Amino acid sequence: MSARPARGVGRLRVAAAAALLxxxxxAVAGLAEALRHPRTxxxxxxxxxxxxxxxxxxxxxxxxxxxxxxxxxxxxxxxxCPGRYDGRLVAYEGEVVGAVLExxxxxxxxxxxxxxxxxxxxxxxxxxxxxxxxxxGVHLPPAVAGQIASVGAHDHRGDVLAVVxxxxxxxxxxxxxxxxxxxxxxxxxxxxxxxxxxxxxxxxVGGLLAAAALGxxxxxxxxxxx
Amino acid sequence: xxxxxxxDDFRIVGLxxxxxxxxxxxxxxxxxxxxxxxxxxxxxxxxxxGASLTGLFGQGLVLxxxxxxxxxxxxxxxxxxxxxxxxxxxxxxPLLLSGHYxxxxxxxxxxxxxxxxxGQTLAQDLDHMARSVNLWRHLMQFMGGQGxxxxxxTIFSSVGGAIGSLYLGExxxxxxxPSVVSTARFIWKVALTYAVVGIAVLWAALxxxxxxxxxxxxxxxxxxxxxxxxxxxxxxxxxxxxxRSVGVEVAxxxxxxxxxxxxxxxxxLWQGRGRELVANLESRVLAVTAGFVLAMMLSGLIAAGAxxxxxxxxxxxxxxxxxxxxxxxxxxxxxxxxxxxWGVLAPASIVLAMALGGMAGSTAGGIKALRVGLIVxxxxxxxxxxxxxxxxxxVETYHLGSQRVLSGRKVTAAGTVLLxxxxxxxxxxxxxxxxxxxxxxxxxxxxxxxxxxxxSVGLVRPDMEVALKVVFIAQMLLGRLEFIxxxxxxxxxxxxxxxxx
Numbered sequence: 001m002s003a004r005p006a007r008g009v010g011r012l013r014v015a016a017a018a019a020l021l022x023x024x025x026x027a028v029a030g031l032a033e034a035l036r037h038p039r040t041x042x043x044x045x046x047x048x049x050x051x052x053x054x055x056x057x058x059x060x061x062x063x064x065x066x067x068x069x070x071x072x073x074x075x076x077x078x079x080x081c082p083g084r085y086d087g088r089l090v091a092y093e094g095e096v097v098g099a100v101l102e103x104x105x106x107x108x109x110x111x112x113x114x115x116x117x118x119x120x121x122x123x124x125x126x127x128x129x130x131x132x133x134x135x136x137g138v139h140l141p142p143a144v145a146g147q148i149a150s151v152g153a154h155d156h157r158g159d160v161l162a163v164v165x166x167x168x169x170x171x172x173x174x175x176x177x178x179x180x181x182x183x184x185x186x187x188x189x190x191x192x193x194x195x196x197x198x199x200x201x202x203x204x205v206g207g208l209l210a211a212a213a214l215g216x217x218x219x220x221x222x223x224x225x226x
Numbered sequence: 227x228x229x230x231x232x233x234d235d236f237r238i239v240g241l242x243x244x245x246x247x248x249x250x251x252x253x254x255x256x257x258x259x260x261x262x263x264x265x266x267x268x269x270x271x272x273x274x275x276g277a278s279l280t281g282l283f284g285q286g287l288v289l290x291x292x293x294x295x296x297x298x299x300x301x302x303x304x305x306x307x308x309x310x311x312x313x314x315x316x317x318x319x320p321l322l323l324s325g326h327y328x329x330x331x332x333x334x335x336x337x338x339x340x341x342x343x344x345g346q347t348l349a350q351d352l353d354h355m356a357r358s359v360n361l362w363r364h365l366m367q368f369m370g371g372q373g374x375x376x377x378x379x380t381i382f383s384s385v386g387g388a389i390g391s392l393y394l395g396e397x398x399x400x401x402x403x404p405s406v407v408s409t410a411r412f413i414w415k416v417a418l419t420y421a422v423v424g425i426a427v428l429w430a431a432l433x434x435x436x437x438x439x440x441x442x443x444x445x446x447x448x449x450x451x452x453x454x455x456x457x458x459x460x461x462x463x464x465x466x467x468x469x470r471s472v473g474v475e476v477a478x479x480x481x482x483x484x485x486x487x488x489x490x491x492x493x494x495l496w497q498g499r500g501r502e503l504v505a506n507l508e509s510r511v512l513a514v515t516a517g518f519v520l521a522m523m524l525s526g527l528i529a530a531g532a533x534x535x536x537x538x539x540x541x542x543x544x545x546x547x548x549x550x551x552x553x554x555x556x557x558x559x560x561x562x563x564x565x566x567x568w569g570v571l572a573p574a575s576i577v578l579a580m581a582l583g584g585m586a587g588s589t590a591g592g593i594k595a596l597r598v599g600l601i602v603x604x605x606x607x608x609x610x611x612x613x614x615x616x617x618x619x620x621v622e623t624y625h626l627g628s629q630r631v632l633s634g635r636k637v638t639a640a641g642t643v644l645l646x647x648x649x650x651x652x653x654x655x656x657x658x659x660x661x662x663x664x665x666x667x668x669x670x671x672x673x674x675x676x677x678x679x680x681x682s683v684g685l686v687r688p689d690m691e692v693a694l695k696v697v698f699i700a701q702m703l704l705g706r707l708e709f710i711x712x713x714x715x716x717x718x719x720x721x722x723x724x725x726x727x
Contacts, residue, residue, distance in 0.1 A: 008232050052687075054663055079563060083531075097353040099437055099441060102436045123351035154266060178567075194354075198268065202268060209278035
């Protein structure tokens with residue numbers, strides 16, 4: 001405490017101030033909740049994209065397809081059981097997100113196979129929460145990379161690419177971890193721009209709050225000058 | 227006798243917090259402008275709402291709490307804890323309005339993770355998040371990282387006898403510059419120099435990796451803030467693995483190391499005293515512990531057969547040792563791989579590195595190299611005293627800017643704080659065990675939250691239990707502010723309830 005002769009503030013006054021503070025903070029959180037994006041479709045109960053770490057992971061024997069046929073996989077089994085699929089020919093499908101990183105010998109892409117890459121679509125199109133993202137890094141030959149027209153981001157749903165290639169727990173050529181070195185592939189679902197309808201209530205509230213905040217700042221300045 | 231705080235005590239704390247919140251409000255303007263420029267209009271308005279609410283609250287406090295009273299060390303500590311709690315509250319508003327968080331608690335967790343430079347995330351579908359919102363996540367880390375340095379070198383360093391000996395163990399009684407203003411100026415000079423060089427090098431590496439100029443600059447900016455402030459947030463859900471580039475990873479090494487170095491050491495190097503790097507107790511301890519952790523990780527990865535060739539093994543092991551030891555939290559592999567392919571020893575080495583942390587007076591978290599060094603020196607002193615004749619006078623010295631004599635008080639203080647850290651790490655891990663997570667998972671993510679390490683093996687996810695979210699938020703705050711500011715705030719509450727007028 002500061003070295004001062006002044007008396008301490010009464011408990012009742014402190015309690016009232018604390019209650020007011022909590023009420024203001026609750027109002028801030030409440031207002032933010034009220035101004036959230038509306039859900040565009042009815043809630044659909046579905047499992048989250050990222051697994052619960054308490055679920056036991058069982059790495060069964062890898063299915064044995066006919067000679068030369070790839071094993072159909074998802075990112076979950078490739079990340080949970082990397083040793084089992086190391087060096088195996090796999091077929092994998094996912095949405096291109098982020099960017100296509102072009103290099104001399106091809107391109108690197110991140111292909112997500114989480115619920116946002118599937119029928120449900122990216123979170124900004126529906127606001128149904130399905131957890132974090134899940135996917136695999138894939139090295140594409142130039143011919144396959146050249147087919148990509150749309151990359152997943154806030155304003156775009158990415159192309160969904162089906163690839164066939166060899167999965168590497170650790171890629172001997174690049175040193176990358178848990179990736180597929182694709183030999184072929186094609187776009188199976190074209191991406192598209194994501195529409196973001198303007199949220200009028202947010203604009204209105206934002207405008208009013210901004211005016212109030214600027215007014216208070218100005219009042220503070222004037223008071224300080226005086 | 228415990229005195230109840232007076233009106234001036236409340237006013238000065240309110241005034242300080244109000245000014246911090248005005249800064250947070252001003253910082254929200256940058257992502258708002260970016261949002262409008264990129265056509266992310268709803269998100270941009272989210273920032274207008276957030277900035278306005280923060281500004282209203284901050285300015286309200288400034289106007290209500292006008293006082294001429296002088297800020298004491300205790301006021302400073304209470305203000306720091308209150309400001310961190312409230313900055314995260316208001317910082318959560320635009321996050322919630324981005325539509326990528328399940329509720330306000332998740333957004334608050336994310337904001338605290340940002341301001342405390344942790345790097346653990348509860349964002350959903352991060353890969354479709356607006357760039358303006360992602361910028362805000364990284365800006366929070368930058369503000370939190372630079373803020374904690376200023377606090378560590380000004381408020382904490384002035385605490386001294388007001389708080390007791392807890393902080394003597396950190397060597398924070400030593401000011402590197404005479405005033406708050408000169409210290410802040412130096413910190414910003416160093417940060418801006420690193421920023422210009424770091425962003426330029428990262429941008430070049432990202433262009434080489436295949437990103438376009440505009441997107442490359444954006445990623446370089448975000449990566450710099452995540453690495454220099456040892457934050458660990460990333461633009462994409464796959465962290466640094468997204469770039470598939472050795473060049474980007476190598477460019478990040480010195481940035482993360484610079485973040486993990488104390489500003490006192492930066493100051494010495496800035497003055498051209500290169501020898502300090504070799505003589506400094508903290509850099510010596512870090513070299514030894516990083517070497518030990520690297521050996522441990524390499525042994526574990528070799529035993530697990532995680533890599534086919536030596537260069538890949540060394541590349542990923544080195545990156546993770548630097549990232550974990552500086553408590554940055556960036557990763558070059560998916561988190562699931564730590565559990566499924568890296569065996570037991572390698573993840574354990576990551577936990578150890580995060581728990582130890584970087585240097586005192588840096589943006590890094592964890593126990594800190596200085597405390598480890600002081601405790602080891604204290605043990606050595608005791609051993610020598612045991613072995614030498616009773617009449618022998620045992621003196622142990624260490625170098626930290628200058629040569630110093632080790633006192634028992636400093637060793638005790640370092641040991642006390644070490645114990646607090648162990649308890650903090652254990653708290654989250656124990657609750658994780660209660661909820662049925664295995665020990666490795668619970669301990670890994672608990673240490674990552676408390677130490678600001680930020681790496682995760684999957685416990686931290688949007689549908690984790692509410693109690694765990696709350697405890698992890700508390701761990702982040704306690705770890706970031708290293709107990710003392712939070713204790714001071716709690717002490718204030720006790721004084722309100724039980725103090726005399």
